[in-house]
Ligand SMILES: Oc1ncnc2cn[nH]c12
């Protein structure tokens with residue numbers, strides 16, 4: 709067991725629950741994108757675990773890619789601008805794109821990212837997110853594939869971090885308050 713499991717006050721989603729959810733989502737995506745050779749674009753850093761598992765359940769030809777957006781102060785994000793630390797290696801032009809996120813929270817970065825990618829002429833663009841924290845939404849984002857509803861709590865694990873830590877935990881949980889102090 710991961711040593712930092714002791715820092716959790718509550719496990720929200722177990723490794724098994726996440727696995728079941730990812731497999732179901734991958735099956736749906738495989739059916740929807742048969743013959744479309746989608747560009748599956750993981751959003752770093754938090755999305756790396758979900759992307760790694762989800763992509764391996766997509767049993768039709770596809771291309772894997774990543775982007776990394778700079779985190780801004782909230783003001784800049786609401787201006788619709790998104791800055792890239794890493795752009796896709798493959799051209800978006802004419803491709804069926806699936807953006808793979810760990811969590812949709814305010815939706816600000818994601819909506820800016822989707823808007824930016826849309827200007828590059830994709831044939832289609834859809835979002836797949838493991839978690840959806842609706843309570844925090846500031847701008848609406850149409851996500852075609854959503855795994856699990858997340859309560860209005862700060863969660864970590866399975867790629868999600870607190871100050872860079874806890875990404876490697878196999879489950880998704882809530883940290884003990886003393887960890888924050
Ligand atoms: O609950 C959460 N835990 C970790 N990262 C993020 C980002 N948005 N929401 C989060």
Ligand SMILES: [Mg+2]
Nearest residue numbers: 754809810811
């Ligand atoms: Mg994210």
